[in-house]
Amino acid sequence: MFPVSRIVRTALASVAVSAFCVSTALAADLIDATSPEAILDVAKGFGSAQLTTDSAGDPMISGRIDGTRYSIMFYGCKDGRNCTDVQFGTAWSKPGMSLEEINRWNRTARFSKAFLDDENDPVLEMAVNLNAGVTRKNLEDTIDWWATAVNAFRMEVLN
Structure with a gap:
């Protein structure tokens, strides 16, 4: 014994x-910003999406959610690889938006920020923390939050 x-x-x-x-x-x-293909795979579950590169040669995902074009920009990349974080973004061509409307959105929105670009068109962005990786389910939930923010902004601010 x-x-x-x-x-x-x-x-x-x-x-x-x-x-x-x-x-x-x-x-x-786990999925992080070093895995553009894995992020693309999840994004395709919410509508059309394709992996391209931006003007700096970094990965970029272009897609549509509920008819609205958006992009996922990759940041902190070294030679177009090993990126550290991502940001979702979309913009509309709608001259005449006021800062008051944008500021009202920013006071009440939890997961996105809005601003007027150089042409006074509204832009909506959402930074995403992928530090140390997230599960597929978490990323799906994040994209769902993005879709909710885009649709709410379209309905509450643009209409």
């Missing part, structure tokens, strides 16, 4: 190995 201390050590070692295996498997399932 084994002494208790040996059994305890063996059990603890088994638990440690199991925890390492589970955390490694979970880490492999």
Whole structure:
């Protein structure tokens, strides 16, 4: 018969190995800004989307949600790869928007910000924290929040 201390050590070692295996498997399932293809795959679940590059050669996803064009811009990239974060954005051509309307949105919106561009057209953006990765379900929820913000902005501010 084994002494208790040996059994305890063996059990603890088994638990440690199991925890390492589970955390490694979970880490492999996380999506971050270094994975434009994985983000694209999730975005396609919400409408059309394609992976392109921006003028700096960094990845960029262009898509449509409920008929509205949007983009996912990748930032902190090194030579078009290993990006650190993303930002969703869309813009409309609607001259005559007032800062009062934009500021009203910004006072009440939790997950997006709006501003007027150089031509006084409204722009809506949402920064996304992908630091250390997120699950696919979390990213799906984030894109759903983006779709909700875009639709609410269209209905509450643009109409």
